[in-house]
Amino acid sequence: MITPSPTANAQDVTATHAPGPWICEHGADDFFFVAPVDGEFDRDQRDANARLIAAAPDLFAVLVAWKDAQQATDDSVEHLERAIAEGWHNDPSGQGHIGDSNRLADAAWTKAIALRDAAIAKATAA
Incomplete structure (x- = not known):
């Protein structure tokens, strides 16, 4: 059964966005301004911040998929x-049911990992 570490491949990712915490303020013409609380960031960080914000829905999907995969693993173990x-x-029938549970967990982890990798690539322009 696939059960990756939450930090798998973390060493391959370099964060170039501004460190948190960030603030979000409503600006003119219904635009929002998102920036680090200290207000300090350079052009490269600004671009990285924009990529991270654009990837937020994908990152949320990763969290949901990760939660689903963890639940599938817990169900399989139970x-x-x-x-x-x-x-x-x-019993052969029992082994079939156990195998089905394991396959469901593996499929959930495979989906979560693929979503994670795609979201990281989008957020980091990798």
Whole structure:
């Protein structure tokens, strides 16, 4: 079963956006201004900030997918524990059910990882 670390591939990502905390203020003509609280950032950070903000919906989708994958893993483990406790884990039918649970968890992790990688690429222009 796939169960990646939450920090998998983190060493490959370089954050160039301005560090938080940030503020969001309503400006003229219904525009919003988002900037670090200290107001200090350079042009490269401004561009990185814009990419990060543009990637926010994708990053949220990653969080949802990660949560779903974790739940699928928890369900799979619970299913296996129940199978062992009830003695049907070695039964061919039981093994099929356990395998199905594992495949669902693997598929959920595969989706979460793909979404994570795409969101990081979008946020960092990698």
